[in-house]
Amino acid sequence: MTNFAPASTFNAGSAGKWRRAILRLILLSVLVIFALFYLMPLFVMVTTSLKSLEEIRTGSLVALPREVTFEAWRTAWSSACTGIQCEGLRPYFWNSVQLAIPAVLISTLLGAINGYVIAQWKFRGANLIFSLMLFGCFIPFQVVLLPMARTLGLMGLAGSIPGLIFVHVVYGIGFTTLFFRNYYVSVPSELVKAAKVDGAGFFRIFWSIFLPLSLPIIVVTVIWQFTQIWNDFLFGVSFSQAGTQPITVALNNIVNSTTGVKEYNVDMAAAIIAALPTLLVYVVAGKYFIRGLTAGSVKG
Amino acid sequence: MVDWFQRHIPKIVLAPSFAAVLLFVYGFIGWTAWVSFTRSRLLPKYDIAGFIQYKRLFASPRWETALNNLFIFGFLFIVIAMILGLLIAILLDQKIRTEGVLRTIYLYPMALSMIVTGTAWKWIMNPGLGIEALVRGWGFESFSFDWVIDPKMAIYAVVIAGVWQASGFVMALFLAGLRSVDGEIIKAAQVDGIPTWRIYSAIIIPSMAPIFLSAFIVLAHLAIKSFDLVIALTGGGPGYATDLPATYMYTMAFSRGDIGQAASSAMIMMAVVFTIVVPYLYSELRAKHD
Known part of the structure; x- marks a missing residue:
């Protein structure tokens, strides 16, 4: 008034x-x-x-x-120094691609089938297994770095891209299982019962009933895993060596290399190049990205 | 045989993943725990020697700095990100026509790697050429903003970058929470002539307690694991002024070759996460079974 x-x-x-x-x-x-x-x-x-x-x-x-x-972009992509080598980000960008694609696909596939079992084929102990897997999502990875470094060495995968793929799959299945389990748990169990009566087996039901329903959660999971793995630094810096480093490690090396004149424009171009794939995913499929974020924190 | 196989397919399918989790999560935690009670240095030893590593750890001024930084960073990061996130969520909840665009803008930092965030803010806060130079250029000659190279202030620079990255996510959580409050109650309150700020402070916000908890858990978890951000922004420096437990552990494991210290510091991090996350997960899983 x-x-x-x-x-x-x-x-x-x-x-x-x-x-x-x-x-x-x-x-x-x-x-x-x-x-x-x-x-x-x-x-x-x-x-x-x-x-x-x-x-x-x-x-x-x-x-x-x-x-x-665009000089800085050219330098960042093909000639900036990441230490003694001066090949720009290009080789490391492809390292990250080679690393992220298999790691995302394998962990998503495993998550789908695990989630299907835990949500629809309950057996004694299934909930305990789920809780144990879930807790595995929350550990600070520092606690597994040392034994993992030794294990990768024993497996002959030390400092290699397959080794990094392995690590990302192992520590990714907790989350992917969680996503699919929460999605499949809302599918009425009568569906599985009816299919069983009709003679469909475990894989048949998964393949022709559950997978066709799963597109949204597959998108959410793939985006989540891709963002996590592309942006990872801790595993990348711990388990790679010169030549197999993912892009985040190479970016950090470019920015913090102490030789020569500090080229801030090259640093910024390199940072944008490293960020582009996940930014692109966010712009194209932001809705699913947010769903993954909130599904990871507010479990329904 | 085939019948047995048929009946146990679900377990057989789950078994490899479960075995992997048992070995690579719980087995590895066990290994690290064991080694943290030995005299391991460059190579692991397996003879238990009591709390010797933990005594060394808590006698180390560097670890003390790392722990202090975790509390400063964790506290400010969580509180500021929550306040900012809640504030923006409430403002956005006022039927804004451009909400979609604004939301996209607030949340995009969450899609970036912390290394990218650290690189960007390191440049922005560069004392010679960044914000300091910008404000001086506007005529404020004595303006000073050199937190990234000031041992006393550097940890607050990390807070700024961290809040920038994560607050949009908190906003999204709170916005979803605001939208899930029963519209009838709000309408009834509006009919009764209760002012908007009272509706928020007395009805809506109290009903979002679970969301506050979720946001707290996520942020606390991010804070404890923060490693990339510090590495990219300050490299743990100046000196070790911005060391966090995560960077301390990494330095001990991979540049100092001190496995015992690396293992014991990792176990302390584990213990901190454990005390925060386990009660939460337990209540979540509990609620679902009831």
Whole structure:
């Protein structure tokens, strides 16, 4: 209520309208300011990567590039130094691809079949097994680093990409099983019973009833696993060697290499290249990405 | 034989995964626990020697810094991300037409690797060329923002980057929670003329207690595991000013070759996670069976 408003209904209504409009304007501005806070690093990364070193030294952090150059991108992709080698990110990008694709597929497949068993073929102890697998998702991986390094050595997989695939599958199945189990648990058990009466077996029911239902959860799981594995650093840095490192490790090496002039534009271009695949997934399938995030925290 | 096989197919299918989890999760935890009670240095030894590694650990000033940093970082990271997330969620809940776009913007950092986040913020907070130079360029010549190279302040720089990355996710959790509150109750309160802020503080937020718990668990878990962010942003430095237990463990395991210290610090991390996550998981699984 405004004190000075004349007591006519028309004016009161219009004042109320004004007040609401102003409130909404403030609300929107606050939301936009927050949006700028989240966008600022991305903006700075992109503009810095398009500037020359000279312009970075003399210009402002948030200014648009006066002269756009893709030189830094070229360097980051094919000639930046990750230590003694200077081949850019390209080989490591392909390492990550070669690592992520099999690891995602295998862990998703195992998660689907495990989730199917735990949700629909309950046997004594199934819940205990599920709880034990679930807890495995939450351990700090530091606690398994040392024995895993030795085990990979014994298996002859030390410092290799198959070794990293193995590690990501082993520590990924907890989550993938959780996703599929929670999805399949809502399928009425009568369905399986009816199929059994009709003579369908374990795999037949999975193949022709459950898999066709599973597209959404497969998308959620694949996105979740891909993001986790692509962005992983701890396993990558612990279990790889020169030549087999994933992209996150190579990026860190480029940024923290101490030789020569610090090329901030190359660092930023490299960071964007490392981020592009997961960003792309997020832009294309954000809905499923969020579902995976919340499914991992709010178990239903 | 075939019949037996048919009946046990589900167990046979689950067996390899379960065996892998038993060995690579629980077996490995057991190995690390065992080694943490030995005199292992460069090579593991298996003769139990009591708490010698834990005594060394808690006598180490570097570990003390790491633990202190975990508490500072964990506390601020969790509290700020929760407040920011809740605030944005409430603002977004006011029937904003551009909600979809805004939500996408708030949440995208969660899709990035912490190494990317660390690299970006390291550049933004660069004392010579980043925010400091920017504000000085606006005429505030004495402005100073050199947290990343200041041993006393560097851990707060890590907090900034961490909050930037995770708060959008907390927002998404809270927004889902706000949307799941019974609309009838809110309508009834509105009809009674209760002001909006009272509806939030007295009705909606109290009913979201489980979401607060979920957000807390996720954030605490992220904080304890934080490793990449520190490595990329400060490398644990200056000196070891921003060491966290995770970076301490890694240094001991892979650059110092001190397996005993690596194992005992990993076990402490495990214990911290255990005390936070186990009661939560237990109640979750409990609730589902009832």
